[in-house]
Amino acid sequence: MGSYFKFFLTPLFLCIMGLSLIIDGWMGLSLSLVVVCSIIFGELFFGDDISTPNYRFPFLLDFSLFINVPLFLIVLYLFLDRVSSAFEWYYLLYIPILGLLMALSLINIGHELVHRTSKKFDCEVGNWALATAWNPAFAIEHVYGHHKNIGIVEEDPVTASYGENPIIFAVKAFFKEHVHAWGIESRQLNRRKQRILSLHNRILNGYLRTLMVFGLIGYFFSWQAMLIYICLGIVANYIFQLTNFIEHYGLVRIKGKPVQYHHSWNSNNRMTSYLTYNLTRHSDHHVHAQKEFWELNPCDNTGVVLPSGYLTYILLFTFFPSYAKSQMAPRLKHWHENYASVDEKALTLHYLNFSN
Incomplete structure (x- = not known):
């Protein structure tokens, strides 16, 4: 059962966070630090997992996926209720933790579900999850844009060039994703002879969902809760954009050529x-x-396998970008010499300087 339980780790952490908010005070905050310490300890000492089990009960895995959304909403309710009732300064310490959990349990889960384009219910849950996490355009740009344009820096907003500043990338990528998504959706609506400013527009629907959630928070809680919710969205989307940054950092692909295994970094x-x-x-x-x-x-x-987890690289690129860049340089050089095609080598030589 361990092969099933491992995918209940994020729901488990959400339950711990919920309990910490119910307990409240310094004891509750200490319990929330269990989540942080567990993640850091696991990243550093739990090693790798390359197993590919044959699962007999995939519905349990689906359950582990879907349960994240209601659990996070419960945790969000508890947190915003605390903030609105009697704001304490230590509640600010919850923001990075809950921002990480929003990235994991809403944006990441939404990513998984919107790929299930043949399953209407799954896509609907995924779209609501993304809208609640302030990223309603992701479903369109990622599925119909990023997967088509991966590695083409000029056309893919979430393919990072070698040496690019991670914080600037995160901000730029977030807004460019929305611009690209509007372009994709506009072309789709034009082909169907439907108006862009209508409920046929999936991105517009997503924005309305985000505004609905934001409005409900303002109605049932307080202006402090609304500000906290904005902060959670900023943290969550920064974390996920840094994940994008790491996944394709410095890698390139020639337009029109098929996507291959060496076009993404694994961990x-x-x-x-x-x-x-x-x-x-x-x-x-x-x-x-x-x-x-x-x-x-x-x-x-x-x-193209990284020696550490994505979360480790998010911290390195955020707080020690020069060191992170120096760690990636030899790996990119190895990629360039052993995996890049002739045309990709010519392209990387145009802007990569492995001596820096």
């Missing part, structure tokens, strides 16, 4: 893989986008 770090439902098996995800998360292969023999 088989046990903690990150479990928390993100194998998002870290990113090469296989891009080559086989319709695979369920439990079907993805670790690609441990492709040469």
Whole structure:
């Protein structure tokens, strides 16, 4: 059962956070630090997982996915209720923790569900999750844009160039995703001869959902709760954009050429893989986008595997960007010499300087 339980790690952390908010005070805050310490400890010491079990009960894995959304909403309710009732300064310490959990349980889960384009209910839950996390355009741009344009820096807003500033990238990528999504949706609506400013527009529907959630928070809680909710969205989207940054950092692809395993960075770090439902098996995800998360292969023999988890690299690129860049340089050089095509080598030579 361990192969099933590992994907209940994020729901478990959400339950711990909910309990910490019910207890409240310094004891509650101390309990929330269990989540932080567990993640850090797991990243550093739990090693890798390259197993590919044959699951007999996939409905349990689906349950582990869907349960994140209501659990996070319960935690969000508890937190906003505390903030609105009697604001304490230590509640600010919850923001980065809950922002991380919003990224994991709403944006990441939404990412997984909107890929299930043939399942209307799954897509609907995914769209609501993304809208609640302030990112309603992601479903359109990611599925119909990023997966088509991966590695083409000029056309993909979430493919990061070598040496690019991670914070500037995160801000730029977030807004460019919305612009690209509007372009994709506009072309789709024009082909159907439908108006852009109508409820046929999926992005407009997403914005309305976000505004609805924001309005409900203002109505039932307080202006402080609304500000906190905005802060949670900023943290969550920053974390997820930094994940995008790491997944394709410095890698390129020639337009028109097929997506291959060497166009994404993988990590088989046990903690990150479990928390993100194998998002870290990113090469296989891009080559086989319709695979369920439990079907993805670790690609441990492709040469594009990072030695640490995505969360470690998020911290490194945020607080020690020069060091993180120096750690990636030899890996990019290895990629350039052993995996890049002739045309990709010519393209990387145009802007990569591995001596820096």
